[in-house]
Amino acid sequence: MNNNFEDFLDRHSENDWLKALNDLLPAIHAVDRNATQIWFRFYPLSLYKYLRNAEDKAVAVQKFVIQGSYELKDQIDSSHAFLYGHRFWKSVKDEISKRAESLNDADTNLTDEIRRITKAVADHSKVDESLTVGIVAVGLMTLTQVGLEAFKNAAVETSAPKNLMKKSPDQIVKERAKDDSQGLFGFLKTIDKQWTVRYDERANDGKFKLMDDEEIASGAARDQSQNWLAKDPRCGEGVIPVECRSAACGTCWIGILGGTEKLSDVAARERKQMKIFGYNQGDDPKPILRLACQARAHGAVSIVIPPWNGVFGKKVYGNVEDVELEPATTSAAKLRETISDAVKSGQ
Ligand code: FES
Numbered sequence: 001m002n003n004n005f006e007d008f009l010d011r012h013s014e015n016d017w018l019k020a021l022n023d024l025l026p027a028i029h030a031v032d033r034n035a036t037q038i039w040f041r042f043y044p045l046s047l048y049k050y051l052r053n054a055e056d057k058a059v060a061v062q063k064f065v066i067q068g069s070y071e072l073k074d075q076i077d078s079s080h081a082f083l084y085g086h087r088f089w090k091s092v093k094d095e096i097s098k099r100a101e102s103l104n105d106a107d108t109n110l111t112d113e114i115r116r117i118t119k120a121v122a123d124h125s126k127v128d129e130s131l132t133v134g135i136v137a138v139g140l141m142t143l144t145q146v147g148l149e150a151f152k153n154a155a156v157e158t159s160a161p162k163n164l165m166k167k168s169p170d171q172i173v174k175e176r177a178k179d180d181s182q183g184l185f186g187f188l189k190t191i192d193k194q195w196t197v198r199y200d201e202r203a204n205d206g207k208f209k210l211m212d213d214e215e216i217a218s219g220a221a222r223d224q225s226q227n228w229l230a231k232d233p234r235c236g237e238g239v240i241p242v243e244c245r246s247a248a249c250g251t252c253w254i255g256i257l258g259g260t261e262k263l264s265d266v267a268a269r270e271r272k273q274m275k276i277f278g279y280n281q282g283d284d285p286k287p288i289l290r291l292a293c294q295a296r297a298h299g300a301v302s303i304v305i306p307p308w309n310g311v312f313g314k315k316v317y318g319n320v321e322d323v324e325l326e327p328a329t330t331s332a333a334k335l336r337e338t339i340s341d342a343v344k345s346g347q
Contacts, residue, residue, distance in 0.1 A: 002147075005100035009144040012110055014045040018280075020110040021137055029130035031084040031169035034288050035304070036134035038255030039080055040141065041280045041289055042306045043072055048145045050316045064278075064315070067234055067251075068241075068308030072145045075307070076154035079142070081202065082257065082304045084169055085135025088125050089158045092132070092139040095120040097152045100143065114140060131169060164201040172201070176258025179299045198302040199239055201257070208239070210297060213264075217242050217252050217292035232307070240305055245293045250277035251309045252292040259301030260286040270294045278313035 054060040072079055080086050095117050118136045122129040143151045180196050193212035200206025210219025220238035234241035243249045247270050265285045274281040281289045
């Protein structure tokens, strides 16, 4: 049974949350501004609610060709490890749980609640509120999707800041903006310029190189330094899962923590396909969500790879034309072809 606070949170739609987040954006430190927005798009409330209300959730998941770990209940303490604010998670959990248990009437609003808990966490951690607001918003959405009991009872297993994440927030922002030096005669180079793509800012080796104007997924596929498949069954070619390489399957979506402006503009096909997949890319020509098989880089970028993918835009958001999927009785590859064919025939 829900308590007052859970009822209060549950009354809000995904749009309410995104509006609150948008109002709070100027108050979020640049180190977590993109990261927080990306996180909310990686774990969309509308998809969660759709599946919660589905007659047969397993069938819906299969129909949406969902692969990977898409539920917050399986990653309460880790889904947000790419946020700087992740280090304050214990305090975030404590303050949110305290608030959830003390709220008697729900005469409040989402933005005020985020602000109130943000202040408590910042006071407790002795840091500026700009560093805690993003992770508090993430914490409240996590509670919304997993329920108070699970939220409180999850063991706090936050990873200690490492590598780039050990630096100060301003330094991290600066590092993300930096391009690779191309050597003494770098200004003469054209196509043989190389750029670093960081996909895990907490790991020393969490990066690969790509050529100038190359798609991010192609650079990722050349890096065979690890057994990617053993880490994630979706990763047959590199650290970024790919299947079609033609914006047809939705497998390769990524968030851009830093360097959106160094990526190619979104073409009409990617824009349309993102809607079909259900990924909330937004209308910005340089958005924070991209398909790695389409986005080409002209400088160093920092990305984050979601642990799942699917195709749910039509059913969950209803904002795309009809795309008929074959019943999920065949292999994933076959399903991908079906999606691709359905999309092509709708053009
Ligand atoms: S690999 Fe299929 S959309 Fe990018």
